[in-house]
Amino acid sequence: MDNKDFFKNKTALVTGASGGIGRAIALALDKEGVRVGIHYNSHEDSARELLNMMTTPGAMIFKCNLTDENEVAKMFSEIRTTFGRLDILINNAGIVNNGMLLRMKTSKWKDVLDTDLSSAFYCSRDALPIMLKNNWGRIINISSVSALHGNYGQSNYAAAKGALISFSKSLAREVGNHNITVNTIAPGLIDTEMLTTVPEEHISASVEKQAIKRLGTPEDVAGLAVFLAGPSAGFITAQCICIDGGLL
Ligand code: NAP
DSSP states (O other): OOOOHHHOOOOEEETTTHHHHHHHHHHHHHHTTOOEEEEESSOHHHHHHHHHOSSTTTTTEEEOOOOHHHHHHHHHHHHHHHHHHEEEEEEEOOOOOOOGGOOOOOOHHHHHHHHIIHHHHHHHHHHHHHHHHHHEEEEEEOTTTTHHHHHHHTTHHHHHHHHHHHHHHHHHHHGGGGGGGEEEEOOOBSSGGGGGSOHHHHHHHHTTTSSSSSBBBBHHHHHHHHHHGGEEEEEEEEEEESSSOOOO
16 A cells, blocks of 8 residues: 555544654655645744645644643643544654753753653553544654763753653553554754754764764654655554664
């Protein structure tokens, strides 16, 4: 089956679609004919701009602070009413809030864990009953290579993103019998707003350690997300796939 037939009448929610990687994933799914729910938290302008770019009918925007489980429940109830179904969930929203562990305030730890890990738990928990109705679904969680290698000043971020991989592998085992796959993408350095928090010399040192000596693009990640959501990936689950230019 080609992608167009496969994705016809399918719906997706992309969290953090107001940011760089989420926006590229939303655009790539839309291009395949998927009806996309564009989630944002604070950047309504970016979400509205993206909505105007959608070509598949029925795209919508959803505002939600994903660290609040009640807000998440409200968003999914809206999705159930308006979309009536949900086939693909991309848990992409996330933040960094770096600092040395010795001086790390509890609030900084919790902020990152809540945004990068608990958000995926809340969204997956509320998406599953909708997916189970059709006995089909794809959940794709965006982690990071920091989860695998660790990173200076990122004990909170690496812990959250590492747990996201373990979370995905366990959930995959719970829902595999219902044709629902759960996979994780671990990007390396991707050229988005998030990188503005990283000093230039750290970026060039990291790029030097890659086989492919450039930053990744949001479109690189979007291509992998579409593949994992698509017809050729039905037997791929509980996996974490790095997209990092061959970082050592
Ligand atoms: P980005 O451009 O900064 O976008 C982050 C997104 O997360 C925004 O849409 C933001 O929404 C949303 N968000 C933040 N806090 C939220 C909250 N409390 N509730 C709901 N949404 C919230 O970052 P990006 O580079 O595209 O990153 C996307 C994902 O890829 C993240 O999970 C990140 O950790 C991961 N990643 C990125 C890189 C990289 O190099 N860029 C590498 C590895 C992994 P608003 O802007 O509307 O508030």
